[in-house]
Amino acid sequence: MPLLDVKDVTLQFGGLTAIRSFSFHLNAGEILGLIGPNGAGKTSVFNCISGFYHPTSGTITFDGTVVNGMRPHKRTALGMARTFQNLRLFPNLTAEENVMAGTHCRTKANIFDSMLHLPAQVREEKSVHEESRQWLEFVGLGKDYRRQAKNLSYGQQRRLEIARAMAIRPKVILLDEPAAGLNPSEKSELMELIRKIRNTGVTPLLIDHDMAMVMKVTERLVVLDHGEKLAEGTPDQVRDNPAVIEAYLGKEEEDA
């Protein structure tokens, strides 16, 4: 059984169809890329999976549970983490506090524990701090834990967002254009990080329009264009698929 199964999902905004009868699945442990030109509907697919949009029809099954209609925080509790295309950190909180937010769904202290500093709460706080530092180390921000998120460099902010999502200890991490705006050396670091994420047992699902990068890191690709599935296969198969080439580069002129 796939970890994530998207079946016949259609998303309409009024008269506009953003996604049309789109299906794909994600197996545990693989690195899957969802690619497509700008405006193809990739982020809409992500928003349907994570619960920020609700598909007009179709079903989304995550880890054996149909998640349709479930609010985003409930899906997170099931083990689904995401990052955002345009960085949605908590800008005025420190790097550490940003990551600590990720532990929220696994920790238990309630309002009374917190006011009374009961022993269980004190222990939990200690472990939350330690774990958050570890995730910062994991993405290479170990020294920056006290800095406010907004004062980190753009590349650091991208990595912080990944650390925060990893602190959820999810089963799957949805990465929405994590390479956007990164320079080539940052991009290759990111690809290393994505492999490292998979090696911890978390399944990454990557969205990007940067074919070259996605090809290098993913094992299987799903290509989306105009809200519909255009192709699916290994990076090599997809690269040679004429329909994909056409969607990206336009139709080739016949030689005279």
Add this chain to the structure above:
Amino acid sequence: MKTLNRWLKPSQIKFVKPAALVLLLAMAFVMPLSVQSPYVMDVGLQILFYTTLALGLNVVVGYAGLLDLGYAAYFAVGAYTVGILTQKFHFSFWVAMPLGGALAMLLGSLIGFTVLRLRSDYLALVTLGFGEIIRITANNLDVTGGPSGIFGLQGPSILGFRLVQPIHFYYLMLVVLVLSTIAIARLGSSRIGRAWACLREDEDAAEAMGINTLGYRLLAYVTGTFWAGLTGAVFAVKMTAVSPMSFSFMQSITILLAVVMGGLGSVPGVILGGALVILLPEFLRAVADWRYLVFGLALMLLMVFRPTGLWPAPHSLKGEE
């Protein structure tokens, strides 16, 4: 902190904060014993009431970032609960006081559940409306005594000792304030406080972190109402009367002012703010009719030069480093 560095060794600096706290608490404790003036006593009590209210509102506005313009309504609920229960039903004050807090929370959850789906500006307007509804209702019901309110309340007694003098209420409120400060400061740095901070910073991202944003908004709002209800309960017996006049829109604004002026989300800041909203107009009595004008100007200057408040929460400070 930088000026402190010049005068003290790093090993000494860590004692500055606890020492200042102990000193402040000692001053607050000794003040009524050394000063015999009823005027000073009254101002001191006002400060205790307003700082406790401001701490409670700080949970709503400072921690969770929900603009509440009708906070005085819950203060009224606490006061009327004690007024009605002790006078008409002969409840003990010590039973009526927590009930006042509980009723404020109950009303807060009912209102919160319906309006907390709204985003900030709309929420501010709706809470303003509810604040007025509560006051006008109190003004018109028989059980609340209409415009003249409820009067002749008996002071509560502890082990046979009856609280009647302002000084008795002063110490009662000082205990309430100290406990509230500890509880609210701890909340702010807890898992719950972090969830509220996330909510305030970016609601969608908070939701993606598995934070039930609607649930936490409600929790913040209802937690705030508890403190308003509790303070209202003590206020009622101290004044020996409850009247709708005490719960006007200006009350809500003054409490909000204490929070904003001191520093949103900052516990020491809010306590400072609570003291200043009472002290400044008192000091400005010298300029008689002009005092609220001068007070207003001072506030405008503050917002221009220190928009994060007089004693901002640590996060807003770090941004300036």
